[in-house]
Structures are given as C-alpha cells and as structure tokens.
Amino acid sequence: MKLTKKDILGIKDISVEEIKLILDTAESFIEVSTREIKKVPTLRGKTIINLFFEASTRTRTSFEIAGKRLSADTINISASTSSVVKGETLIDTARNIEAMNPDAIVIRHSAAGAPHLLARMVKQSIINAGDGAHEHPTQALLDMMTIREKKGRIAGLAVAIVGDIAHSRVARSNIYGLTKMGARVIVAGPAMMIPRDIERMGVSVYHKLEDAIKDVDIIMMLRIQMERQQQKIFPSLREYSNYFCLNRNNITLAKDDVLVMHPGPINRGIEISPDIADGPYSVILDQVTNGVAVRMALLYLLIGGKS
Amino acid sequence: MKQKKIVMDAEALDRSLTRIAYEILERNKGSKELCLVGIRTGGVFLAERLRKKISRIEGADVPVGILDITLYRDDLRITNRKPKLGRTDIPFSLDNKKVILVDDVLFTGRTIRAAMDALIDFGRPKLIQLAVLVDRGHRELPIRADFVGKNLPSSAWEDIVVNLTEKDGIDEVLIQDSNR
Numbered sequence: 001m002k003l004t005k006k007d008i009l010g011i012k013d014i015s016v017e018e019i020k021l022i023l024d025t026a027e028s029f030i031e032v033s034t035r036e037i038k039k040v041p042t043l044r045g046k047t048i049i050n051l052f053f054e055a056s057t058r059t060r061t062s063f064e065i066a067g068k069r070l071s072a073d074t075i076n077i078s079a080s081t082s083s084v085v086k087g088e089t090l091i092d093t094a095r096n097i098e099a100m101n102p103d104a105i106v107i108r109h110s111a112a113g114a115p116h117l118l119a120r121m122v123k124q125s126i127i128n129a130g131d132g133a134h135e136h137p138t139q140a141l142l143d144m145m146t147i148r149e150k151k152g153r154i155a156g157l158a159v160a161i162v163g164d165i166a167h168s169r170v171a172r173s174n175i176y177g178l179t180k181m182g183a184r185v186i187v188a189g190p191a192m193m194i195p196r197d198i199e200r201m202g203v204s205v206y207h208k209l210e211d212a213i214k215d216v217d218i219i220m221m222l223r224i225q226m227e228r229q230q231q232k233i234f235p236s237l238r239e240y241s242n243y244f245c246l247n248r249n250n251i252t253l254a255k256d257d258v259l260v261m262h263p264g265p266i267n268r269g270i271e272i273s274p275d276i277a278d279g280p281y282s283v284i285l286d287q288v289t290n291g292v293a294v295r296m297a298l299l300y301l302l303i304g305g306k307s
Numbered sequence: 308m309k310q311k312k313i314v315m316d317a318e319a320l321d322r323s324l325t326r327i328a329y330e331i332l333e334r335n336k337g338s339k340e341l342c343l344v345g346i347r348t349g350g351v352f353l354a355e356r357l358r359k360k361i362s363r364i365e366g367a368d369v370p371v372g373i374l375d376i377t378l379y380r381d382d383l384r385i386t387n388r389k390p391k392l393g394r395t396d397i398p399f400s401l402d403n404k405k406v407i408l409v410d411d412v413l414f415t416g417r418t419i420r421a422a423m424d425a426l427i428d429f430g431r432p433k434l435i436q437l438a439v440l441v442d443r444g445h446r447e448l449p450i451r452a453d454f455v456g457k458n459l460p461s462s463a464w465e466d467i468v469v470n471l472t473e474k475d476g477i478d479e480v481l482i483q484d485s486n487r
Contacts, residue, residue, distance in 0.1 A: 024391075025392050028375065028395070029392070031395050031396065032378075036430070037429075040378040040428070041378070041424070042378040042383060297392075300389070305389050
C-alpha cells in the first residue's frame with residue numbers, strides 16, 4: 001500500500017486505506033520528535049514552501065517543524081509580507097514559486113478551492129492547510145490519530161462536534177474522516193451555525209449542547225471565530241457561552257472517559273471553560289504533538305522518493 | 308521450477324546463535340555496557356534471542372532496542388517505492404554503550420550503513436559491532452560483520468530467506484532462485 005496521490009486537498013477524496021496508511025506512518029514518526037537529535041535525513045535536498053494567506057501559528061509552525069525534522073528546506077511566505085500586497089494574483093504567485101522548483105507547496109487560503117486551483121496549475125505536490133470554510137485535512141488526520149492513540153480505535157465511537165459548524169473547515173474534514181472510519185458523528189450549535197442539509201453528510205444534529213454530548217466518547221469543541229463576528233450570527237458572545245460553553249457541570253453528561261479536543265486557538269471561557277481545557281479529559285496538547293507527526297508522514301509519503 | 312534448498316535448519320540456527328552469544332561475551336569481556344539493537348524485522352527477533360542466551364550464560368540482562376532504517380535509506384531518492392515505515396524503539400541512551408547491531412542477512416552492506424547513521428543520531432556509542440545470522444557476500448560498501456552465524460557464498464540471482472518462528476512459524480535458512 002502506498003499513497004499514489006500528488007496532492008492532499010481534502011479528506012473527502014481520501015480512502016479509508018489511505019487514512020490508515022497515513023496514521024500508521026505518523027505513529028512511527030512520533031519517536032523522531034522525542035530524540036535528542038530530532039532530525040532524520042529522509043527529505044534531504046527537498047524544498048517545501050509554506051504559503052500562508054491567513055494567520056496561523058500552530059499549523060504553519062507544525063509544517064515547518066515537520067519539514068525540518070525530515071531535513072527538507074522549508075520556506076515560509078505569509079501574505080502580509082509577500083507580493084500579494086502589491087496586487088499579484090494567486091496564480092501568478094504560484095507560477096513564480098513553481099519556477100523556483102520546490103517539491104511541495106503547503107497552502108492556506110481564505111478562499112475555498114484555492115489549493116485545488118493550485119494543484120491543477122503546478123506540477124508540485126500541494127497540501128491544503130485550510131481553505132476557507134471548506135477543508136483542513138491535516139487537522140482531521142491529527143484528530144483521528146489522537147483518537148486512535150487514546151481509544152485504540154475510531155469505529156463505533158460517538159463523537160460530538162460543537163460550535164460554528166457552518167464556518168468550520170475543521171468540522172467538515174472531521175465529519176468526512178470520522179464517518180469514513182466508522183464513528184457516529186453528532187453536530188451541535190445554534191441554528192444559525194448549522195448548515196442546512198448537513199444530515200446528508202451522515203451526521204445527526206442537535207441544538208442543545210447537553211443533548212449532543214450525552215454519552216459520547218469524544219467532544220470536539222470548535223473555536224468561535226471572532227473575526228466573523230461582524231456578521232452578527234448570534235446576539236452576543238455571553239449568550240453563546242451560556243448555552244454552548246463546555247464546563248465541569250455539563251461534561252458529566254458524557255461518558256466517564258470522554259476525551260475533550262479543540263483545534264485551537266481556544267477562547268477560554270467562551271466555548272470551553274479553562275478548567276476543562278486544562279483538565280484531565282483534555283487532549284488538546286496531544287493533538288498539537290501529533291500534528292507534527294501527521295505532517296511528517298504526509299511529506300514522507302508525498303515527496304519522499306523519486307518524483 | 309524454482310530451486311529451493313535448506314541451508315540451515317532450526318538446530319543449526321540455534322547453535323549458531325549460541326556461539327554468537329558466547330563470542331559477543333568473549334570479545335567484550337562480559338556484558339557490561341553491552342546493548343543489542345535489532346534491525347527490523349528479522350534482526351529484532353534475533354536480538355531478542357541473543358538477549359535470552361546472554362542472560363542464561365551471564366545471568367545479566369542487556370537492554371534490547373528496535374531500529375527501523377527506512378528514514379536513512381540511500382535509495383529513497385532513486386526509487387519511487389516508499390517502504391512502509393516501522394517504529395524505532397531504543398528506550399535507553401547509547402552514550403558510551405557497546406552496541407551490538409543485529410541483522411539476519413548481510414548483503415550489500417547498505418542497510419548497515421543506514422543503521423550506523425541512525426545509531427549515531429541516538430548518541431555516541433563506545434563501539435558498534437555487527438552480528439548477522441548469514442553473510443552472503445556481494446558487499447558494495449567497506450563493511451564487515453564481527454559475528455557471523457554462517458558464511459553463505461551465493462549468486463546475485465539467488466535469494467537468501469531467513470524464516471524465524473516468531474514471524475514465519477519455522478526456523479530455517481533457505482537459498483532459492485530469485486523472484487526478481
């Protein structure tokens with residue numbers, strides 16, 4: 001079994017076998033990050049461009065560390081310091097980067113489909129690091145890796161995803177991934193934040209946090225995207241937090257060994273109370289650790305070897 | 308019809324390992340600072356068997372590690388084959404240790420080169436010695452084994468297959484016509 005794809009654009013078009021291969025490979029990469037010398041020579045001479053048109057600490061750093069631990073050269077370009085501010089189009093930027101002959105381009109963009117456009121335009125491997133409200137495949141992979149690590153399996157588990165489902169690429173990628181892997185997925189949030197017809201993705205919908213998390217194995221809290229607050233999708237943060245903040249009272253409704261996950265950055269006290277974010281159920285920092293391993297696995301599977 | 312010949316049976320294989328265990332102890336004057344690192348996958352089981360034998364002879368337990376050399380291969384850039392990555396597990400420091408690297412077959416020497424590069428990333432061993440069950444020749448690098456179960460001159464078009472009970476249900480070494 002090997003990954004024959006050129007690009008990783010979304011979980012929607014990755015098979016169960018491919019997901020398993022990526023997760024198995026990622027598990028083997030965990031060890032590299034625990035060494036005193038955290039570097040292996042596998043991608044020596046390869047160049048990876050991180051092209052970030054949206055703010056990011058976790059994902060960009062994670063990709064950069066993943067590349068560097070594999071001995072690749074990683075170069076970061078962020079929109080604010082690039083020719084984008086001079087009015088260059090995405091396609092022109094991509095063509096110029098292609099002309100410098102890198103091996104992979106990691107892209108985050110506010111427009112859904114931007115990585116797909118790039119994948120058609122250039123010959124290099126494209127990895128989607130988040131495109132608008134569409135997909136964030138590496139986040140879903142690291143989430144699945146964390147679940148499998150802690151629970152030993154994914155199939156048969158009940159997973160509640162809570163928050164702004166409509167604007168969340170993390171939710172979308174996780175719904176694709178978790179349902180493929182045989183988990184039962186529940187989504188919850190205020191009606192304005194639940195896309196119409198989301199049931200077609202194979203999930204059940206609740207509008208109360210308490211109903212959604214009852215007896216679940218995993219709770220995935222989503223970040224309330226403050227930057228979208230201008231759109232006034234709910235009356236106030238305070239009201240949202242009253243109804244949808246995961247705290248020590250409502251968490252007792254879930255299973256005793258529930259895992260609490262969050263893709264970060266967290267808004268303490270809004271979608272998750274600090275004692276839960278830092279408490280014994282939380283695997284939020286394990287997710288970050290696994291993120292590096294998942295990205296190392298993808299880079300190895302995509303550009304390790306002859307291109 | 309494919310030719311197949313058993314060159315070592317279970318007893319011969321076990322005797323070889325017993326002798327290697329004694330040789331390791333003789334050369335290193337006991338088991339002090341000794342550790343075994345098996346190369347995935349055959350070497351892992353052989354390293355574990357050597358540990359048991361050393362423990363029986365010396366009454367001392369030496370640590371055993373597992374090494375996957377995939378990330379250090381020199382052919383990753385020239386083939387499109389991406390070998391499945393296995394887990395490396397060396398849960399102890401290699402600084403100032405006498406490391407016995409264990410593999411089933413020594414052939415071109417390229418695996419051992421990769422393994423030595425990997426070991427150096429884990430620390431600075433006092434020395435590295437190589438134990439192999441079979442040395443079949445055809446070296447492409449200046450590498451030799453310190454402990455050899457059996458020297459088996461072979462043709463490049465023959466395959467040497469080491470079957471071990473732990474993974475194949477039987478202990479034996481076969482020489483057969485290549486599938487390549």
